[in-house]
Amino acid sequence: MSAPISIQTQPTWSEEDRARADHYALLARLFHAAPDAVLLDALVQAGRSLGGTGGENEGALPQAWTALAAAASSLSLQAVRDEFDALFVSVSKPVVMMNGSWYITGFLQEEPLAELREDLLELGLGRRQGVTETEDHISALAEVMRHLVLTGPDEAGLLRQQRFFGRHIAPWYADFAAALAKAPGAGFYAKVGALLLAFMDIEREAFDMLEASAQ
Template sequence: MNAPATIFQPQHPTPGDGPVLTDEDRARAHHYALLGNLFFAAPEAPLLAALEASARVLGSGDTPFAAAWAVLGEIAAGSEAAAVHDEYDTLFYGIGRPDVMLFGSFYLAGFLMEEPLAELRDDLAELGLARRPGVAETEDHIAALAEVMRHLVLTGPDEAGLARQRRFFIRHLQPWYARLADALAAAPQARFYARAGALMRAFFDIESEAFAME
């Protein structure tokens, strides 16, 4: 369920033995991977089944995060993969302008390929990350940013790594993720993805609060 989308590749080799992660950081990396997968491509039937199963555990409680998991699990249980694929294409790759944009530059500057993307590319270069050859989506795609955060969580649980996570999240996700979630909630065609957007918002809200306390 948590196999990552592969939009980026490291430009520098990393040691074979990764850092020791806490259960919390493994869960964070898992959620970033999940969101990256859901917004990179429509889920197939096994992922829908995994979402339903995960929601039985993560959807218990009275927090916004648990509530978001509960409704995502419910919609996953009642959805056919083909219908979710059609929804994905309609929302994000429709004829003309898509119903919902998945790119940060659109929400930050009003257009695609604007200054926020250039600033993001500078930060990615500093982190040693580059877009893989053949990937059509620009680096400010929400799935790409989730993948970067997953990478930062997995490679940097120490104090310096947490600082990198905080800086990247605050610069490139925090200013616009709620607007994307609002757009998904308001889109008439969004059934599954309105719920995926609600989970994104709930998880990123937790991340925002945690980074604000550091």
């Protein structure tokens, strides 16, 4: 399985944008394919710096990092690979769908995908030849957001990020995370879903504040 979106980045960003881009890149990678041993170890290490301390008022993102790091350290590489295949790989309908159109309309290849393709065309982003996954796959959308973060640190860039996120991610990411949380056999990827939910909630709140300040 290959990522549906072909993009090039320009490494000019603030520390905050670097952290945002890194989170988008990680989510894109984890939903693109099962992690390898190097990535699992990196998640454990990241959890030590980004995870919480168990405080009463601790935010959802540090908690999610702590839980994901614990899962990465306790599960074998093969167990995580088997879980990815069981959840997302199927000749018919997977246990958990990773396409936005499914959560928005209940079907694939629907109007949200057509609208997404129009927006990608306006952004100058294209789909790679030979890729089977559609552009509304969560890994592809995360890659697009990473691209927008890295190439648009100015006000116009923030507005592009806000518009893309609001149109193509905000309507369904919480439902996707909920599907992961209740999916049979989801251990590691339930924790990845919790990380996605916590991070996307922060993004959504920031974009809502940006919109409010512009009014």
